[in-house]
Structure formats: structure tokens, C-alpha cells
Amino acid sequence: MHSIVSLISGRGSNLEAIFKTATAKSWDVRFTGVISNNPEAKGLDFARSQGISTQVLNHRDFASRDAFDKALIHEIDHYGADLLILAGFMRILTPAFIKHYEGRIINIHPSLLPRYPGLHTHESALEAGDTTHGATVHFVSAGVDEGPIICQGEVPILLDDDASRLAARVLKMEHYIYPLAVEWFINQRLQIEGNTVHIHPPESQYISFT
Known part of the structure; x- marks a missing residue:
């Protein structure tokens, strides 16, 4: 256990x-x-x-x-x-x-890293005119919002989005991909090689909500 x-x-x-x-x-x-x-x-x-x-x-x-x-x-x-x-x-x-x-601490960040580390990620995505945004689950390293990526979840940015509406859509994605990443970890399916995470047997590590 x-x-x-x-x-x-x-x-x-x-x-x-x-x-x-x-x-x-x-x-x-x-x-x-x-x-x-x-x-x-x-x-x-x-x-x-x-x-x-x-x-x-x-x-x-x-x-x-x-x-x-x-x-x-x-x-x-x-x-x-x-x-x-x-x-x-x-x-x-x-x-x-x-x-x-090391190797057993994970985090979720509300952007598609390496884009927009740190705070105010939703505002940054909107200001940049991005068409997609999302969240990233990653192993934690010494760099802020860095570390090998376990999985990412993408959501569309809609024409009438503001930061709060976009944040709510991203949060739904977070609630999907974070449990998924934890399940992979506890089932010993993750292998870190350098700054890359492999999942065995292979499964998509990039999820998209349309």
C-alpha cells in the first residue's frame, strides 16, 4: 500500500x-x-x-x-x-x-509548461492571444515549475473568455489529469529518463478537451 x-x-x-x-x-x-x-x-x-x-x-x-x-x-x-x-x-x-x-514529489501547474511558469498564467495566455491553454503535472525539480513532465491537459481558449472563465475550464482539466498521474505513479508505470517521463505500457500523456 x-x-x-x-x-x-x-x-x-x-x-x-x-x-x-x-x-x-x-x-x-x-x-x-x-x-x-x-x-x-x-x-x-x-x-x-x-x-x-x-x-x-x-x-x-x-x-x-x-x-x-x-x-x-x-x-x-x-x-x-x-x-x-x-x-x-x-x-x-x-x-x-x-x-x-526526489522522484516522489509531484506538482500541478495551470499552464502548458514550459509556457507561463509562475503566477497569472491565465492572464498571460489571453494576453498572448493563444488559442489553447491547459495544465501540466510534473515531477518537482529545483527550478520553479520545472521538472520532468508526467502529463498535460489542453483546453481551448474561447473568444469570450476572461481569466476567470478560462481558469474554471483549466481547473476541470486539472481535476482529471492529476488523479490520472497519481494513478500511474502508484501503479509503477512511470520511468524518469533525464528530463523525460515515459509511461509503461505506453499511453497518451497529452489529453485534450474540446
Whole structure:
């Protein structure tokens, strides 16, 4: 059985999508803990409602990023984590933290990386006049929103889109591809070679909603 720990900062909707998929499909997993740097994160309420242990580590209580990450590692390792899921965790993690969980920490980003790392991705796609946008699930590396890509999901940009409408469409895609990527991981179907992720047996790693 795989143990999963998730880090959140807000509503944790991707955590909820993963948990519900795991329950519906009877995955051989256990959600051992949810940790947030934000005491007001709504995702903590969902985790508690499902009997998942929760912990708050407010980064403002620590003198440095290194000190916060060391405390975070201690809590995650206490829970035990075969897989560490970042689900809207709004902190840049130190290289030492990422190295500690190398190959078993994944993130979702609301753009078709390498396009638009960082914040305000929906506004950037609209300002650029793109016709498509989407989300990317990737293993976490030391670079911000970098790391080997597991899968991507594409959605169309419509003529009347604004950032909020586009964000809602992308979020639906996130809720589809993030559970898919986690399922591939727990079924040991992913292999990292350099900066490329292969899936065995082969399956499309690019999903499109029309």
C-alpha cells in the first residue's frame, strides 16, 4: 500500500479530486497526512471530514525558508510518504527539500509548461492571444515549475473568455489529469529518463478537451 501526503495552501480542490478518484477506484493507497502553511486553508476541512490527519506549519513562524523546510520534512517523514503531492502549495521549496523527496514529489501547474511558469498564467495566455491553454503535472525539480513532465491537459481558449472563465475550464482539466498521474505513479508505470517521463505500457500523456 502506498502512503500519500499532500501539501496545500488553500481550498485543496486537486487533493479532493485525487482522494475521490482513489476512493471510487479502490486504489491501494492511504492518505496519511495533509499539511498546510496556511491555518485558514479550506482544504484542511475536507481532509478532516475524511478522517485524514492534518497539520499546520505556518511559514511565518520560522526565521528562514531553510528552517521551515526542515520542519516540513520532519512532519512529512513522520506521516510517511511514498508520494508527496503539492496541491496548491504556495511556497518555493529549497533544493535540499526537493532532493530529499526526489522522484516522489509531484506538482500541478495551470499552464502548458514550459509556457507561463509562475503566477497569472491565465492572464498571460489571453494576453498572448493563444488559442489553447491547459495544465501540466510534473515531477518537482529545483527550478520553479520545472521538472520532468508526467502529463498535460489542453483546453481551448474561447473568444469570450476572461481569466476567470478560462481558469474554471483549466481547473476541470486539472481535476482529471492529476488523479490520472497519481494513478500511474502508484501503479509503477512511470520511468524518469533525464528530463523525460515515459509511461509503461505506453499511453497518451497529452489529453485534450474540446
